[in-house]
Every structure is written in structure tokens, then in C-alpha cells.
Amino acid sequence: MRVVVVGGGLAGLTAAREIAHVNPQATVAVLEGSGRVGGALRREEVAGHLVDVGAESFLAVRPEAVDLVRSLGAHELLTEPATTAANIWTRGALHPLPRTVFGVPLDPRTAAGILTPAEIERALGERPWGSGPLTQDVSVGEYLRRTVGGGVVDRLVDPLLGGVYAGHADLLSLEATMPAVFAAAARGEGPGAAAAALPARHGAVFAGLVGGVGQLPELLADDLTRRGVQVRSGSLVRSLERLGQEWRLVVGPTTQPEVLTADAVILAVPAAPASRLLAGCAPAAARELATIETASVGVITLAVDRAGLPDLPGSGFLVPAVDGQFIKASTFSSAKWAWTGALSQEVFLLRGSVGRAGEVADLQRPDDELVAGVIRDLELALGRPLPRVVDAHVQRWGGALPQYAVGHVPRVARIRAGVAQAPGVAVCGASYDGVGIPAVIASARRAAAEISDHLRRWADHVEKDTR
Ligand SMILES: Cc1cc2nc3c(=O)[nH]c(=O)nc-3n(C[C@H](O)[C@H](O)[C@H](O)COP(=O)(O)OP(=O)(O)OC[C@H]3O[C@@H](n4cnc5c(N)ncnc54)[C@H](O)[C@@H]3O)c2cc1C
Numbered sequence: 001m002r003v004v005v006v007g008g009g010l011a012g013l014t015a016a017r018e019i020a021h022v023n024p025q026a027t028v029a030v031l032e033g034s035g036r037v038g039g040a041l042r043r044e045e046v047a048g049h050l051v052d053v054g055a056e057s058f059l060a061v062r063p064e065a066v067d068l069v070r071s072l073g074a075h076e077l078l079t080e081p082a083t084t085a086a087n088i089w090t091r092g093a094l095h096p097l098p099r100t101v102f103g104v105p106l107d108p109r110t111a112a113g114i115l116t117p118a119e120i121e122r123a124l125g126e127r128p129w130g131s132g133p134l135t136q137d138v139s140v141g142e143y144l145r146r147t148v149g150g151g152v153v154d155r156l157v158d159p160l161l162g163g164v165y166a167g168h169a170d171l172l173s174l175e176a177t178m179p180a181v182f183a184a185a186a187r188g189e190g191p192g193a194a195a196a197a198l199p200a201r202h203g204a205v206f207a208g209l210v211g212g213v214g215q216l217p218e219l220l221a222d223d224l225t226r227r228g229v230q231v232r233s234g235s236l237v238r239s240l241e242r243l244g245q246e247w248r249l250v251v252g253p254t255t256q257p258e259v260l261t262a263d264a265v266i267l268a269v270p271a272a273p274a275s276r277l278l279a280g281c282a283p284a285a286a287r288e289l290a291t292i293e294t295a296s297v298g299v300i301t302l303a304v305d306r307a308g309l310p311d312l313p314g315s316g317f318l319v320p321a322v323d324g325q326f327i328k329a330s331t332f333s334s335a336k337w338a339w340t341g342a343l344s345q346e347v348f349l350l351r352g353s354v355g356r357a358g359e360v361a362d363l364q365r366p367d368d369e370l371v372a373g374v375i376r377d378l379e380l381a382l383g384r385p386l387p388r389v390v391d392a393h394v395q396r397w398g399g400a401l402p403q404y405a406v407g408h409v410p411r412v413a414r415i416r417a418g419v420a421q422a423p424g425v426a427v428c429g430a431s432y433d434g435v436g437i438p439a440v441i442a443s444a445r446r447a448a449a450e451i452s453d454h455l456r457r458w459a460d461h462v463e464k465d466t467r
Contacts, residue, residue, distance in 0.1 A: 002029075004029050004031060046392075126192050137176075294402050327378070330378060331350065334349045
């Protein structure tokens, strides 16, 4: 049995590992189009230190990522943030982020400064959605503006959603991005009841890896190689078609195409390439995938002299889009992660994120303008000049964050139903059940389980035929 996994990001590498584990007799290959595996998990050198320039932490209250790290024998790398005290930069100052459920404050009075007194009053007087329970998906903004008011949406919810999806509260699906609030609304309960119903948390909410989350693809690729899985970079898959019982993939440059065949294929690529590859064999799924939009973002990492650096409050800050600043968020990496802080006595590492859904012009600026824009905003937020910038690194992430628009959950169900029309093909990755690392791992496992079932049914069928 030959299984080809298209895409060597976290989803593809995880799916390949699951397939190789459950079907040790299968020949498995991962084909990654770019020059290296990892996708949005990546480390680069800044001032001589390897640091994450993509994802840098993962939810520890879900088990998938922590379990994956442990199963790779890297449990000693697991670490918690040294501080999670985040801030909101709004109305001209940095304000500590109060306790919220995805931006909805547990007590609106603790958001004073971020919210005006009138906005606090409005949030305290939570209003019902309508005359009855919510019966269908709406945008986060539409639901929360009506129940807790626009102040909460613009100053708290939108920056938090911006941090995860680089998207806008008024466009993102309540059902897909805030399932607990959606479920409460469908029972006729408001956001306050949803927050109160959440189980009490014990232990850290987020975790990271000493040395960077960008090590995860390296660990996975080493593990795959040990299992005999072929991991190929520079292998862009251009087309996929069914020929008899086999799948035929055209790989590599158009001038030197290579044809591979497989019994099963996992597409662990973003929605746009998945749509192109499925156009011939699962056209309904391809059409649905083509409607999933993405946001492009940039991560600008700075190494600044420690000498003369003011005390930085907490782990960083988020910025509401309504304030019209260039920077979307900043992480004070050397303060947030003890291992990053220990990298150097001389320099402090911090990063700024830029770019939101629908805004592409900013990211098309040259690197030095992006760096200058981030420095300017950091100085404005901190209220004083930064010390000398020793090094800067610009990482652009084009189309990296799928936007879960209203109706995303049923859309994904339709995509999976459409893909089922192509026997032996499965899809996974950030476009489906969540963009965070644990959700992506879960979607990879689901796709691997679907393909393992397919291989088992096929093996049973062949055995019956040969009896
Ligand atoms: C800047 C940034 C910061 C983030 N921070 C966090 C964070 O702190 N915590 C968190 O939990 N999540 C974070 N995320 C989200 C998370 O990292 C991603 O959702 C996840 O890594 C996506 O994995 P994936 O494998 O689905 O997709 P990708 O990482 O996009 O990988 C898909 C791969 O497919 C390849 N590919 C595409 N087309 C083809 C083709 N035709 N043939 C072969 N290969 C192809 C691509 O080159 C790519 O390597 C962040 C994302 C970004 C962009």
C-alpha cells in the first residue's frame, strides 16, 4: 500500500506519522512544495539566536500537542510561559488584559480604561440575543454587539480574534470560533452564562518548547525518517487524478514533471491548493474549499540592546483594529519565555505582528519599512524610544491563516462529504476544525484514521478476491 501525504506542515507530518504507525507495512511519502518542511512552524536566526518566527506556543488545556511532544520523546522541552500577563494597547495607553472568555470580560468593571464607563454599563446590562435562542450561525460581532455591546467587541474581542485568526469579529463565525458561546446562545443563554459554565482551569493554559515550537517539524521529520517514511521538500504537487484503482500525482516543476502513483492520498495543504487538486475528482468539495478566504500576516522579530530597555509590562500586547495602528500585536519574547530570556545577556528579543484579513498593501512594503513601522508603534505603545536595534528579521506569511466565515462548520461538513466521493482521499489542516496547533493535530489524526480505514477495507476486499 502506498500513501502520499501532500503538504509537509504540521498537519502533513502528523498525518504521515499516524499512517506509518497504524500501517507499518505501508509505503508512506510526504511531499512538501517549499524548500523545507514545517509550514507555519519555523525558526530563524536573529542576532545569532534561533527563535520562532511563526507559531510560538500552543494550548495546553487540549491534550493533542502536549501528547505529540511527549510521544516524540521531547517532553523535557515542554515549558510554560514565564508570564502570561498580556495588555491591550488602546486609547493611548497599555492596559492589563482583564480575565475574559475570548475577549468577553468576566467582570466588565475590570476592563476600565479599555472600555469607557458607558461601555462598561452596557456590558453589565447584558441583553438577550432576540426573542428566543439563536437558531443559526452569525458573526461574533453581530451576536456580541447585540448582547454585550460594541465596546467589548471592538476593544477586547476583536484584538483577541485578530491574534489567532488575523480576522475581524464582524466576519468570523460564532459557531466556529466561539463554540461555547454559540452553544449557550443556542440554549437561549447569554455570553455571561457561557463564561460561567466553563470548567475552572488548573495549570497553565499555554505551553511552548525550550528552543522554540519550530522544533516540532524537525522532531517529526526525524521520527518519520526513522520509520522509513520518505520526507521530500521542493516537491510541489501540481495535479491529482484517479486512474483505475490508483491515484496519479504530478509533482515538481512543469519543465521536469515527475509522476507518482498511490493507493491513498492525504491533502494537508491550505484550502486554495486543496481546491485546485480536488477540482477533477471531488468538484463539489473543490468549490466549497475555494470559498475559504485567508489572511496574510508578517512577524517582525527585533533584537534590541538590553541596556536602556525600559521595564516591559508582562508578555506583550494586543491592538484593537479600531485604533488604526500598524502593529497588530507584540510579544516580549525574552520576558515571556525563560529560555529566550536566557539566550543573551546583551540583547532582548521581541516581535511585532502585522496584517489582518483584507489588508494586503501593508505587507507589500519593503522589509525596512515593516521594521520601521513596528519600531515606531512599539515606541508609541511603551511611551519612550527603544534602545539600539541590533538585528531584525522579517517573516511574511502569505495566505497562512484561513478565515472561518459565518457558516464554516456546515461548510466543512459539506467539504468532507464531497471528498468522500473520491475514495482513498482525505483532507486535513488549519482550514477545517481550528487553526491552533492542537486542532490541526486532531484534524491530521482524523484524516489518517479515515485513510487507515480505507486501506483496511481495501486489504479485506483484495484478500476476499484472492481466496
Ligand atoms: C504567524 C503565525 C503564528 C501562529 N501562531 C500560532 C501559535 O502561537 N499557536 C498556535 O496554536 N497556532 C499558531 N498559528 C497557527 C498554526 O501554526 C497553523 O494553523 C498550523 O501550523 C497550520 O499547519 P498546516 O499543516 O495545516 O498548514 P501549513 O503550515 O500552512 O502547511 C501546509 C504546507 O503545505 C505546503 N503546500 C502547499 N501547497 C502544496 C502543494 N501543492 N504541494 C506540496 N506542498 C504544498 C506548504 O508549503 C506548507 O508547508 C500561527 C500561524 C501563523 C501563520
